[in-house]
Amino acid sequence: MKKIITALLLITFCAAFTHAQDRPVTGNEWLKVDKNARVQLVASFIQDMKKQGVVISKDAVFYCKKLDLVYAKKPNLLTEPVWKVLKTDIIMEYDWRVEGKDSDAIAKEWLSEKLYDKNKERRAQQGKR
Numbered sequence: 001m002k003k004i005i006t007a008l009l010l011i012t013f014c015a016a017f018t019h020a021q022d023r024p025v026t027g028n029e030w031l032k033v034d035k036n037a038r039v040q041l042v043a044s045f046i047q048d049m050k051k052q053g054v055v056i057s058k059d060a061v062f063y064c065k066k067l068d069l070v071y072a073k074k075p076n077l078l079t080e081p082v083w084k085v086l087k088t089d090i091i092m093e094y095d096w097r098v099e100g101k102d103s104d105a106i107a108k109e110w111l112s113e114k115l116y117d118k119n120k121e122r123r124a125q126q127g128k129r
Contacts (some may be wrong), residue, residue, distance in 0.1 A: 024081035
């Protein structure tokens with residue numbers, strides 16, 4: 001019975017996660033879904049973005065761990081749409097690639113100036129461009 005409920009939750013959550021709705025799925029709902037379902041949801045998001053011409057190299061497991069870490073460190077983000085937090089994480093990793101667009105330009109466009117500067121500093125400390 002638990003597997004059936006999880007499957008139904010996954011289907012509902014996946015539909016809400018990947019399509020714009022009046023009330024997007026938030027981090028609070030993300031935390032209620034089991035880890036396997038989270039991986040499937042992020043994989044679905046990555047596939048949807050691929051169809052739109054975005055290349056994301058890191059896998060769904062990597063970004064699930066990142067989301068869990070972000071929500072643990074910044075509980076104020078739990079009310080934000082999951083897709084927005086996920087996209088921000090991907091962009092901060094410089095893993096959101098669109099043909100003809102520089103990753104740094106994408107980061108400047110999506111992130112606030114303060115977050116962009118903090119991210120550049122973080123990446124420099126890690127030895128990344």
